[in-house]
Amino acid sequence: MSEFHVNIDQLGNGVSTPTIYRVDDSLRDSLRYTNEKAYDPMIISIGPLHRGKSHLKAMEQHKVRYLKKLLGNSGHVDMYKDAIRSEVKKARAFYAEEIGLSDNEFLDMLVLDGIFIVEFLREYKVVDGGRVRRVGNLIFDSVYIVSHLLRDLVLFENQIPLSVVEVLFHLSNRDDKQEFKDLFWPLTGCHDVPRAIMANDDDKPKHLLGLVHSVKCFSFAQLRTHEKRWEEKKNINSATDLKEAGIVFKKKPKVEGKDCGWLDITFEKRTLYIPELMISDETESLFRNMIAHEYYLSGSRPRYVSDYVFFLHCLMRSTKDVEVLRRCEVIRNWLGGDARVYEMVDRLGTNVFNSRVFSYEGVFDGIHEHCEKKWNKWIAVLRRHHFNNPWTILSLVAAVVLLTATIVQTVFTVTSYYKES
Structure with missing residues (x-):
């Protein structure tokens, strides 16, 4: 076991206001009769908000098994409890509602859930072919269980303080070469978490979902200076209409070393460059929870994912628009049909709250400028009325x-x- 280097005084530093809330009804409204469980865990409870639900109890045994495996013959769980015992009050303040657990119960929950997160992500390996390696663990015998776990760990209501996870990681670390930031690539999809994300204690992500959001938005945030406010609500036409107006859609090539630049949409010389978006069964849940995270951010911080979803909502107003983007390889559809993609984007775009400084202000301005030119309008009219079949x-x-x-x-x-x- 490596030497423990984390300063316990840093645990919970900067959490002066709640970080986790129950998702507001305004965000849940668009889920009614469709995907009502987008914010609810499927197989595991992390933190207090979904603790004790009957369909999540089976995974509690796996949490205990992970803890016993870590402790080995020593059984010294008190070392982990003592490391975070003095921080229970700060950890409670992490949640917007009062938690009906005693301090000892709350402490036991933090240790059990935190150790599970650390040990599960440590054991997660990928071999050739993209299959999860079995490591003598029943969890990894099923790709569906692994997939559900990765989904549940980044739900907005299913979080514990990341600082607690960090303390438990360092205290249990058996590999001096492994850094805390290296633990999370199964969740972020990026193999190299930028050091800047974890460098500043005040701005450091407060939980796993916040970390995933920061990593996925990091490269895009570096490109945007956001010099002016989005004074009025603007819209752009659908993909079909823009195509008829002479705008070309192209898949934006990936930049080496920036595998998370999926938000970087640009418009140049009547061409709209959009990074490829792979849409699967997990896409809606991830987007919804990142949007919920942005919804509760304090101040006027940019809402990159909300802005991106609004952009998609403008482009995809029918199944035909989805087909246009799919044929241009902007969308890779794993849902089974263009109609399902349209319905998902339509739900996501309902009640979405954009940044006060819109991330795609310049792109929207370029599209509007193109569409306002008389020659482009004439071309659009000719295509719509004379070249439509x-x-x-x-x-x-x-x-x-x-x-x-x-x-x-x-x-x-x-x-x-x-x-x-």
């Missing part, structure tokens, strides 16, 4: 050919007349 195009081509033939015949007749005279 192959028969109209064939008729126009035939008319042009007939008119050309008539002109040629007329010129030939007149020329022949003058030659004869």
